């Protein structure tokens with residue numbers, strides 16, 4: 073995955089996806105992960121290819137039973153037909169098992185030749201944080217108290233901090249990063 077999939081963590085990654093899709097003629101664009109970022113990528117790819125009058129297959133591959141997992145059903149009911157209108161395919165309950173150069177294998181046996189895989193399934197916080205010997209959650213975010221304190225002398229905020237709220241963590245989102 074690390075070698076052949078395209079990740080999207082920052083602007084450089086976005087530029088890389090854009091220049092790679094302009095420079096090479098892929099038949100399939102597979103987006104791993106049906107969360108906000110996956111949907112944003114898939115819809116922007118469709119707009120990009122529409123402008124170039126190029127019909128490409130764009131497929132969102134999601135391991136869970138539905139896209140946009142935590143959102144209420146009415147929002148999914150809004151998004152799904154709109155994705156269909158944009159000719160974006162969705163495969164739920166589907167796992168990507170292997171990636172080779174320009175080839176993607178699914179656990180159900182499907183193989184996509186000459187394809188670009190864009191990985192949006194799961195975000196992580198900075199490498200610097202990953203290396204710290206401090207208490208973290210499953211995403212590698214630092215455990216903080218209600219004052220964003222890790223210990224007597226250190227604080228963490230934004231994506232780096234795991235701030236518990238009503239039995240779950242605040243999302244990695246701009247609104248929660250502004251303090």
Ligand SMILES: Cc1cc2nc3c(=O)[nH]c(=O)nc-3n(C[C@H](O)[C@H](O)[C@H](O)COP(=O)(O)OP(=O)(O)OC[C@H]3O[C@@H](n4cnc5c(N)ncnc54)[C@H](O)[C@@H]3O)c2cc1C
Pocket residue numbers: 080081082109195198199200229230231232244245246247249
């Ligand atoms: C593709 C994508 C789409 C997103 N879309 C949305 C959206 O629509 N709405 C939304 O609310 N959120 C969105 N997010 C999430 C949002 O970007 C983050 O939650 C937010 O940027 C977190 O802010 P932050 O300040 O904690 O971290 P960041 O914005 O990641 O800032 C951390 C900074 O620290 C720097 N840094 C890292 N390590 C070091 C080091 N060792 N020394 C010095 N500097 C270092 C990094 O280069 C970076 O500039 C998106 C994220 C991605 C990846």
